[in-house]
Amino acid sequence: MTNLAGLYPPIPTPFDADERIDFTKLEANLQYWTSQPLDGVVMPGSNSEAAFLSQSERIEVWEHTAPVLKAAGKRFIAGTGAETTAETIHLTTLAAEMGAVATLVLPPYFYKASLTHDALVAHYRAVADASPIPVLLYNVPAFTGVDFALATFLALADHPQIVGVKDSSSNVVKMVEVLAERPDFQVFAGTGSALLPFLSVGAVGGIMALANVAAAPLRALMNAYQDGDIATARRIQHAVSGLNSAITARFGVSGLKYAMDQIGIYGGPTRRPLLPLGAPARAEIDRLLAHVQAAT
């Protein structure tokens, strides 16, 4: 089974003032991320405004992302979830051809009431059957309104091509239950403040917005944990939690992009309907960035 253990940011898509993708900025950002203690990137994820990209834009982004990562010896994990099974398979196959080593698959979510255990299992099995590369499930009920049940995780973990999950619900209880049954399932914390608790119960890494702007402290946390220095890991976990909340739950992608601008890479505007941050939110993020820098 492919071992994907590590730390990955789902990277934002840079837009110019007219909301067009700025590929030059994307490549510059990739140069930054490949210089950081990261194992690769996920593209696109929720933080990439994936929901705002057309199919052709998604592919174009891959065309620009894949070679940079390959040259740097970093893993390219593609986000290939779509509302239909057929489109998800199509994107997955394409991503594999373009060099993705694995795929992170958001579930369909519009027809929530119809996305029963049976429907989700049939969908993901069809995708995994067709996928040339390992599949990671992606559970993010705050965006999708779909929350994988324990039984669904366990049924899907039976498939040899489904190797793990990014859980952004931070339901550490459910993850303990998954790992108790499937200790080899590759669980990734889906948000920065859940990294240490997830590691403590057997997670193998993190796929998280915070890794875009704080790769070094998150890597230090993981190293400390692996060295048995739980006190240091805890100290870092506390130090980054405020910033993590600001660039995810509190201020969303706009917050993350603002933080990127502040650390010297390109964040830029979001596409509408997302709104730019007001001054208080910006000041709050400035304060939290400084706090992370001082404390880690």
Next chain:
Amino acid sequence: MTNLAGLYPPIPTPFDADERIDFTKLEANLQYWTSQPLDGVVMPGSNSEAAFLSQSERIEVWEHTAPVLKAAGKRFIAGTGAETTAETIHLTTLAAEMGAVATLVLPPYFYKASLTHDALVAHYRAVADASPIPVLLYNVPAFTGVDFALATFLALADHPQIVGVKDSSSNVVKMVEVLAERPDFQVFAGTGSALLPFLSVGAVGGIMALANVAAAPLRALMNAYQDGDIATARRIQHAVSGLNSAITARFGVSGLKYAMDQIGIYGGPTRRPLLPLGAPARAEIDRLLAHVQAAT
């Protein structure tokens, strides 16, 4: 202000066994619907598997739908909601060019936490500013996880080009509050079992899955209500409620398409991940169709 009062089905998209759109079936179905006591159709809506259509498929469907409706003297209301403001404007402009008399605009919904009152108001105002045709809001929290607040409805109702709402949440209390402030706002019941209660507080019609397969009883209900024959209206409302539930909340689009097959038009399969109905669901729908026929 354009008066859109009336009864409209959001029509399913017919797929063949390979999940491709079957335009011949679509046109045959349109011949049926234009022969029914309907004021037009909405295309695409949630029941059209709109979430499963690419942008080009949506446009192709309009190309086939618009002329048939025009020839029959029926209204074409286009579904043009998309995740970005820009794409929603693009689709709305296009639909107007193709003959749509109004547009039903699903809100963006992936980044729920960021879709505050301010973000929704800015989004819809931008769309309405750009729209050559009247805009109907579309509130369907069961699918989107976004539920318009009263204040959001009232702020948007101020815009001259935003003329009404299809409310599928069936929140009759909120609709009373909207209509108390804006008696001319054109409220449409979004599900068949809410038609009479919505009419009683000032709604002007219905945009509902049930109208695909039970236009005659729904029209009879509306006529009875307008004639002051509330007892007949109530009797019909009760008679259709079981079928309505079966083809929406209980069995979803698969249920609606099965019912279409049973009344002699083309339902056919859904796209995956939606699953076909099992035998018990089919038998239940058979029973409920017979009940409507017997009772109305």
Next chain:
Amino acid sequence: MTNLAGLYPPIPTPFDADERIDFTKLEANLQYWTSQPLDGVVMPGSNSEAAFLSQSERIEVWEHTAPVLKAAGKRFIAGTGAETTAETIHLTTLAAEMGAVATLVLPPYFYKASLTHDALVAHYRAVADASPIPVLLYNVPAFTGVDFALATFLALADHPQIVGVKDSSSNVVKMVEVLAERPDFQVFAGTGSALLPFLSVGAVGGIMALANVAAAPLRALMNAYQDGDIATARRIQHAVSGLNSAITARFGVSGLKYAMDQIGIYGGPTRRPLLPLGAPARAEIDRLLAHVQAAT
């Protein structure tokens, strides 16, 4: 079957400045309510701060309420729901002895996950088996977190002693489905803004906070509806909706008590932890009371 059709307020419990029940004020208020176009009262309901009363206080309130209502020829409906089946039976039996003509039974709600269809059906059947008086179900998920399923309503409607429901969820679609199966089930709107839509589908009345302070317009609405004057009914429904929202969803029992003080009966303070209203809320209620007076 006992016909309970009509209009009832769940009456607030008057407290003095030390949070003790003021029975003199209660009796004065009852003199007011019995002079209004009401069919009786419910005591205690959610608006009575029922959750804040001890068992002995509840009984004491009944001792003061029952004789006043009897003397006035009005119905006394007792609120007897408790967390255990045994206590609910005990209170129900007692209320019947004290003259209650029916009981409104809030479900148990702390152990939500255990309150399955089977548990609710067993609970209510045991209560109804033991009850000397007809039982009304009480569905108010905003307070209890328990929302009766259609199947639960239908199973319970089979019991000869369970005669109806106060539905405060305003789920008019579910009520249509209940009434389609059980046209004789006595459905009561549970909030003032749902009265007309509920009547339109077969409800027999209302049990609502608004009836404490606006009995006359609500009665006028019911009369207009019964006379077939739906336009007048709708006009009144719109006129009262703002006030209804203010004294329920927006400002809660504190809002209701403030409105009572303004119309010349005793509202007084709530028990803590409920907080008194701030000045903007008070001004808003003043405005809405004036609006109802002007418009009805």
Next chain:
Amino acid sequence: MTNLAGLYPPIPTPFDADERIDFTKLEANLQYWTSQPLDGVVMPGSNSEAAFLSQSERIEVWEHTAPVLKAAGKRFIAGTGAETTAETIHLTTLAAEMGAVATLVLPPYFYKASLTHDALVAHYRAVADASPIPVLLYNVPAFTGVDFALATFLALADHPQIVGVKDSSSNVVKMVEVLAERPDFQVFAGTGSALLPFLSVGAVGGIMALANVAAAPLRALMNAYQDGDIATARRIQHAVSGLNSAITARFGVSGLKYAMDQIGIYGGPTRRPLLPLGAPARAEIDRLLAHVQAAT
């Protein structure tokens, strides 16, 4: 500040076949628990069917519990939350007089919409001002529908008499944020499967149903963690997770009481409306008890 760090079961209330409290069984159970590697007990908590006890029953239980714990040198933490501020203060004062070393205070929860940040803060401050003993907050949204916001936790942590929280929501992200701001706040995991992840971010122990029937492995987990043997801690955490789920989320208090019967102490029946377990649930718990025994 009183250091309450440790492991505590919220102990079930034993009922006889007529649903009366069996104090002999209670004392026998207490003999068992005081012989286990526990730091004390909480009485009553959610698992004690606290919602089913009258005020006088609660006090009677304390009268039987306090002396046994005192004799054994174990801590007695009283559950004193009630719907009103006044009653909560009354119970807290009484519990302190009877020997409780701390109190675990469930919030009011019926009037959810009115239990704003301000109302919760005013309530808990009034309780803490009056309390002779340290106060632990109790966050259990699955039962109460009230979920403390981060800002509420932080505002309350300012009060010198509010020393910590039992968080049964298992929201490890929120707890990280609390602990980042207030490293001395005494956080307790509220369910057995969250123990290790909570410890990893700075929790000081657990207050959990599972401690009633699996004190030894939970203590071993805590010891292993404190010794830096995270692998052993993780192994135990996995081993107990299935049983934990069965006696809490899946089968509730009925499941916990059945498990108690199986390990040789008295579980007995619950009060109604809780239902006894069916055979499949019993077999599942048998299997999970055996698994814990074999694996730890």
